[in-house]
Amino acid sequence: MKRQTDGNPILPWALLAIPVLWLSALLATGYEDGMTLFDLMGRFNLLMERPFALHWTPHTLKFLLVGLALYGCAAALYFSTKENRRPGEEHGSARWGSVRQLCAKYRDKDPFQNTLLTQNLRMGLNGKKHRRNLLQIVIGGSGAGKTRFFCKPNLMQANCSFLVTDPKGEMLRAVAPLLIQKGYVIKVFDLIDPAHSDSFNPFPYIKDDKDAMKLVNNLIKNTTPKNASSNDPFWESATRSLAVASQRTGSRFLLPG
Structure with a gap:
């Protein structure tokens, strides 16, 4: 269905101003001092017998200004109450997108500064330019x-x-x-083959006994089973003391158990 448009709304109103000016000038021609509006309307049929017998009178300018003012108020009222009914879009305005248009809109001119979405569609990494989220999820079997x-x-x-x-x-x-x-x-973190995995050495970050105790507590906490309970805290305290002392002296040790 071809979408209907209103075109240029100013031109019809400008053309309608011509008969308004003609009618104002015609009424000014038949107006005399002391006449009321009803008297002037009574002469209207007489004036219409010679509709183009117009001549300038002392009242013509006033009638023209009043006519234009009333006409302007009518036009302003029309446009202020006019609803946008979107003719031709009663069933929606959605349409199939074009991959070429989308790519031209969202891609970066530098081909290597894009994330590849499909073979023909890409999106630039600078989200401030296209105002779109770069987060993506790919679902497939x-x-x-x-x-x-x-x-x-x-x-x-x-x-x-x-x-x-x-x-x-x-x-x-x-x-x-x-x-x-x-x-x-x-950097590779491989839990299956640690020999080919990168590692982290925390010892250069230990400055005092407090740092050493934090590291030991983390080791014990993360190597203790969840439901394990110890009735005798001696061994755990001894483990902490041994580990802290070994870290401070730089000797090697094995945690018991």
């Missing part, structure tokens, strides 16, 4: 291509820092050489 067709291409853009959960290690093997070539520093 096993083998649907979530990793191959979405994660890997975006990692290969190499346009920001990445935090990747990679249970199988396939993305590390596939993308790590490219990222290293582009200057990335890759």
Whole structure:
């Protein structure tokens, strides 16, 4: 259905002002001093017999101004009470979007400063420009291509820092050489093969006994089963003391149990 539009609303009102001015001038022609409105209306039929017999009188300017004022009030009243009924959109205005238009609107001119949404649609990383959220969720069954067709291409853009959960290690093997070539520093946290995992050494951050006690308490708390209960706190206190002393002296120790 072709959408209807109102066009330019000023032109019809401007054209209607011409008969208003003509009628005002015609009434001014038949007006005489001392006449009332009813007397003037009584002469209206007589004036209409010669509608174009207009001439300038001392009252013509006043009639023209009054006529324009009344006409302006009528136009203002019309536009102030006019409702936007959106003709042609009674059943909605939604339409199918164009991938080309969306890409031109949201993409960054630098091809590597985009997140790849599909093969032909991308969105720039600068959210302040397009005012859209960059958070995304990809849902698909096993083998649907979530990793191959979405994660890997975006990692290969190499346009920001990445935090990747990679249970199988396939993305590390596939993308790590490219990222290293582009200057990335890759850190790996591997609980299955600790020999190939990065680690963290907390000892350089220990400055006094209070820091050492915090570390020991965290170790004991996170290695103790949830429902475990100790009736004799001697061994736990001894473990803390031994661990703190070993940290302060720099010697190696094994926690009992």
